[in-house]
Amino acid sequence: MAGIIQPKVLKGFRDFLPQMEIPRRKLIRALEDHFTSYGYVPIDTPVLEYAEVLLSKGGGETDKQTYRFNDHGGRDVALRFDLTVPFARYVAAHRNELSIPFKRYHIGKVWRGENTQRGRYREFMQCDFDVIGTDSAAADLEIMLMMAAGLRAIGAGETRIRFSHRGLFNQLLEKLGLEGKTAEVLRIVDKIGKIGAGEVRILLGELVGKEETETLLDFITPAEDNRETLKKMAALAWSEEKDGSAEVRIKTILDAVEKMQLHHNLVLDPSITRGLDYYTGIVFETFLDDMPSLGSVCSGGRYGNLTGLFMKEPVSGVGASIGLDRLMAGLEELGRIDNAASGTDILILMLDEALLARYQILAHGLRQDGLAAEVYPENRKLGAQFKYAEAKGIPLALIVGSEENEAGTVNLKDLGSRESFNGLSFEDARGKALEILGK
RNA sequence: GUGGAUGUAGUUCAGUUGGUAGAGCACCAGAUUGUGGUUCUGGUUGUCGCGGGUUCAAACCCCGUCAUCCACCCCA
Missing domain, CATH: 3.30.930.10 (Bira Bifunctional Protein; Domain 2)
Structure with a gap:
């Protein structure tokens, strides 16, 4: 007590x-x-x-x-x-x-x-x-x-x-x-x-x-x-x-x-x-x-x-x-403070725990391009993962499930406009990400 | 340090002459087991800043204390 x-x-x-x-x-x-x-x-x-x-x-x-x-x-x-x-x-x-x-x-x-x-x-x-x-x-x-x-x-x-x-x-x-x-x-x-x-x-x-x-x-x-x-x-x-x-x-x-x-x-x-x-x-x-x-x-x-x-x-x-x-x-x-909730550029969603290594490799690759990338730590419903991204002000999500993994592709989503870019190669996805972020 | 105001859920606030607390937003769950901002249903949120006192009974009255804001002082 x-x-x-x-x-x-x-x-x-x-x-x-x-x-x-x-x-x-x-x-x-x-x-x-x-x-x-x-x-x-x-x-x-x-x-x-x-x-x-x-x-x-x-x-x-x-x-x-x-x-x-x-x-x-x-x-x-x-x-x-x-x-x-x-x-x-x-x-x-x-x-x-x-x-x-x-x-x-x-x-x-x-x-x-x-x-x-x-x-x-x-x-x-x-x-x-x-x-x-x-x-x-x-x-x-x-x-x-x-x-x-x-x-x-x-x-x-x-x-x-x-x-x-x-x-x-x-x-x-x-x-x-x-x-x-x-x-x-x-x-x-x-x-x-x-x-x-x-x-x-x-x-x-x-x-x-x-x-x-x-x-x-x-x-x-x-x-x-x-x-x-x-x-x-x-x-x-x-x-x-x-x-x-x-x-x-x-x-x-x-x-x-x-x-x-x-x-x-x-x-x-x-x-x-x-x-x-x-x-x-x-x-x-x-x-x-x-x-x-x-x-x-x-x-x-x-x-x-x-x-x-x-x-x-x-x-x-x-x-x-x-x-x-x-x-x-x-x-x-004066409204000159940008209240960013994080510095993360892109969130890698977790759809399958078996793909843990794949997610970390993707994150590593993105970081080498100067992007701040993080992997969501739990295999929760996508809605929850999107909500997390929204709360942290993260502009992009990278989505890879077992299907994409087998096909060797990734899906990129612009969380601001809600536009999805599916079936991209990793190269294309990071190019697209840099483009959207204006980097 | 001196004087004044304020202090109720995560947040913004309500709470009638004292009768053991409520709303919006937010949050959680489900409608919707691989794509979230709408809608619907249900749910949680509180030592009423803290500690005493008065009273049958205190969020409400009294005292103390802590914190915030305002003025003085001083400065950044």
């Missing part, structure tokens, strides 16, 4: 049925191919690390959200809550084994013990890609171009990347004498898309003086086009156009964007600041044209010193992170 254990999963953790996992894998594979085509290489790191490594950044909020416990040996350990901190440790640990500039991508699960919402879970998949070891505008540009092209490649459609530069914002804050309140100001400004300029004015007014509030609001409001926006930002921040300045960096990027005719995709938006404080250069967030309300599906920026906590020599880099689960939720809502 043992009690039955409920097959439940933890809050914010999920099982994936095949019709969800198959498109998820497809999406990941498409991204991997995309990164590879730009020369980025994959890495991985442990999901469990020493707590002191993961929590070293000391952000109060991340500390609270990190899953942390003592392992069987009494070690203070934690599950990774992003892929950036492990990457910093990884770079410091393997500094001499990496060729610089190092371009990597990393796709993996991360964990955060925060409250759940739609498209927001405690276990979720992140996809990071970064270039480290160079502070060039070329790298900044490449990362943003990869984001736009990558999202297009996975069927997310056109995107708008809104970017800005922390350097100019910091100059402005310095000029206004607000360096001490940088974090608070950034957090308020970051909300403008959500709460509007009016609310931001009120919140800023509570934090800084009236004049400063108006200057900040003026700064973060984009002008008609990228050039005008930059002009205004530079003027308000008292920027001097010299080598290595934030202003020149933005100019360089805008020049390239214009030459590539991408000013729809890349928009200079000074209200983009990103809450995280390790960004020092460009910062950006990406929205789907077809669903801006989903929020940013890919964001990041340039950091001046990724590895500061783990080694003395500073390493600069620029990178972005895609929220795969949020993106999946958006794509599903």
Whole structure:
């Protein structure tokens, strides 16, 4: 009379049925191919690390959200809550084994013990890609171009990347004498898309003086086009156009964007600041044209010193992170997810158990042509076997009974149109199958 | 973490002022023992999220708990 254990999963953790996992894998594979085509290489790191490594950044909020416990040996350990901190440790640990500039991508699960919402879970998949070891505008540009092209490649459609530069914002804050309140100001400004300029004015007014509030609001409001926006930002921040300045960096990027005719995709938006404080250069967030309300599906920026906590020599880099689960939720809502129940192209029906070997030989032959073939495992009524094929979304069936076996022929059936092609040689049948599948 | 809403068969939902649960779809079997999407007949589906309490009696009322959704926070 043992009690039955409920097959439940933890809050914010999920099982994936095949019709969800198959498109998820497809999406990941498409991204991997995309990164590879730009020369980025994959890495991985442990999901469990020493707590002191993961929590070293000391952000109060991340500390609270990190899953942390003592392992069987009494070690203070934690599950990774992003892929950036492990990457910093990884770079410091393997500094001499990496060729610089190092371009990597990393796709993996991360964990955060925060409250759940739609498209927001405690276990979720992140996809990071970064270039480290160079502070060039070329790298900044490449990362943003990869984001736009990558999202297009996975069927997310056109995107708008809104970017800005922390350097100019910091100059402005310095000029206004607000360096001490940088974090608070950034957090308020970051909300403008959500709460509007009016609310931001009120919140800023509570934090800084009236004049400063108006200057900040003026700064973060984009002008008609990228050039005008930059002009205004530079003027308000008292920027001097010299080598290595934030202003020149933005100019360089805008020049390239214009030459590539991408000013729809890349928009200079000074209200983009990103809450995280390790960004020092460009910062950006990406929205789907077809669903801006989903929020940013890919964001990041340039950091001046990724590895500061783990080694003395500073390493600069620029990178972005895609929220795969949020993106999946958006794509599903847009009807862009193909909920395939299997990847099988052709089902070989079982009409006679004595023909087991024949069925497996047929399946093997089909696989050599690149077709995914499976043999139905029981000699059940044909109706049941067809139903199985339908449930798994299998488009073709190969039917061989004792008569066909003796005659040396096979019957192929297109399960979609219900058209049968009987008495074919195996050669003709697989030719026909490839034709129907369009392969 | 804070506040609010919700939780009934695989699924979508119904269930009247508390009287020990119902429909469509899905599923299974048969009409149709080598060709399945229609039709017909029959059938199964439930610890009413879980655990307590009030009551002669709880899906319904009360408390707790777990989960989902929404807002805040933060972010992906």
